[in-house]
Amino acid sequence: MKGIHIGEVLVEQGAITKEQLNEGLKQLKAETNDRRLAEVLTDLGYVTDRELMEVLGRSMGLEVIDLEFFHIDERAVEKIPKQLAIKYNIMAVSMEGSCLTVATADPLDLYALEDIRLVTNMRIQLILAERTQIRHAIELNYSGIDARAAARLASEHAVFSRTFAENLMVNSDEDQAPIVRLLNSLLLKGYNTNASDIHIEPYENETVVRMRRDGMLIPYMTLSPAIHQGIVARTKILAKMDIAEKRKSQDGHFKVTLDGREMNVRVSFVPTIYGEKGVLRFLTTNTPIDRSAAFGMSGDNYRKMKQLLRIPHGIIYFTGPTGSGKTTTLYSVLQYLSSRLVNIVTIEDPVERNLPKINQIQVNDRAGLNFQTGLRSILRQDPDIIMIGETRDPETAEISARAAITGHLVFSTLHTNDAASSVTRLMDMGIPAYLAAASIAGIVSQRLMRKVCPYCQEEYEARPEEVNILYGSPADPGEHVRLRRGKGCYLCNETGYKGRIAIHEILSVDTEMKRMISEGRNEEELKAYAVHRHGMTTLKEEAVKMVLAGITTLEEMERLIYTIDMDYFGEE
Secondary structure, eight states: OTTHHHHHHHHHTTSSOHHHHHHHHHHHHHOOSOOOHHHHHHHTTSSOHHHHHHHHHHHHTOOBOOGGGSOOOHHHHTTSOHHHHHHHTEEEEEEETTEEEEEESOTTOHHHHHHHHHHHOSEEEEEEOOHHHHHHHHHHHHHHHHHHHHHHHHHHTOOOOHHHHHTOOTTSSOTTSHHHHHHHHHHHHHHHTTOSEEEEEEOSSOEEEEEEETTEEEEEEEEOGGGHHHHHHHHHHHTTOOTTOOSSOEEEEEEEEETTEEEEEEEEEEEETTEEEEEEEESSOOOOOTTGGGTTOOHHHHHHHHHHTTOSSEEEEEEOSTTSSHHHHHHHHHHHHTTSSOOEEEEESSOOSOOTTOEEEEOBGGGTBOHHHHHHHHTTSOOSEEEESOOOSHHHHHHHHHHHTTTOEEEEEEOOSSTTHHHHHHHHTTOOHHHHHHHEEEEEEEEEEEEEOTTTEEEEEOOHHHHHHHHSSOOOTTOOOEEEEEOOOGGGTTSSEEEEEEEEEEEEOOHHHHHHHHTTOOHHHHHHHHHHHHOOOOHHHHHHHHHHTTSSOHHHHHHHSOOOOHHHHOOO
């Protein structure tokens, strides 16, 4: 019976009992799908993937590796077709001469090994890895290979016409068309590597594709300029844009399911001298959020945020530059509030994530539904809480403010440098000081800082000038401050950073601050009062804590929190 050998090994090594083996075999026999016994036993909870690998490694004298930290040779990956790798859950990881090293979770699957030998015509050396790790490695590595293969094929068939583009409908049978395969592969690669954006940039002799990971743009591939228009047209069709319009910028979004993954993508095209530059932003990613149970905030800021959420009416703004995680934090807050007996209505462009128990409205400019008209309609829907995706213009800002002073709790986002400067920004948009003072309940400013790569990090002693930057004064004699930095490895794309963490500053607006806003006090005075009266932790102070804790680096802090202050930087 299929898998009986691996079962006998597990019983012999004491990993499972004979009764558990029989139960696994019984379930395997009853199933109609093509699963292996090892998978059934792990799903039943009789043995973990790691325990399984360790038992097999001991009994068969095979090395057990952690595939997440293993440097995979792409030349080896290409030796095994993707369909075969998926079928047997097998991953080629390295090669030397005629020997191919293959990671597997089931070394007793002789049929798989024989198929691999026949296809590769190479000697196979086995190593063991957890099946979930192998599955993830297949997704990650083959998406890159598929993208390059699709790019080569598209270049060979670079003849492009509008008729061809128009035939590439979203649900058509054109999935094997070179341009379609290329775009699908780029989307899969971006999603699998936790990229936030894909940039498609036309130049005179090439089209460059770059992906933003952890806030930095990483070059990915170079394409022939002959296929650039095809990629643009395919993307525009998915996003329901006008493929004939090349003279002005266009924005849109689309949802697509690839390899079982639903992707929500925002699209922007702008004309450049060599063609249209496109940016595709993933609105939902599979990137884990640090401190997700606390809105991604530190303990003190989380407590301040919960206090703000007790306010029955007023506006709470979430501010920061593009890509700083504002919307993610805002969605976390809305999910928390949805447990209350309230009517929550949002208007967004686009709706980035579907939230249960929340009424979400999609802006549709063609139909005349913009933020202004949508907000007026929302006010007639008996809302308790309103979320406005972005405050972009004076009219939206004023309607939001008036909604806030008439008994509604309003949330919105702004593009500003810090919390206090948001007040100045609103006044620049034409909001009267008295209205801003009456409506604003709080402002949350946010940044995303790159974290030191945990796999290549090293500790070092801070230089005197670094200590001065962090503490605002030189170190005491004999004092040694230890910091962390990444050396760079393949797991972090040689950057020294992997993953990001949010930092916040929360400005609460009390009666005195309302008076200061109505009097037109400048942002420095507002910030000083918030720090003194409410103990507001500034973005700079939060960043310093992250550096001293070894979570990020001084260089990353200076990249995000830059101020012209000679005392801060010290003398040259």
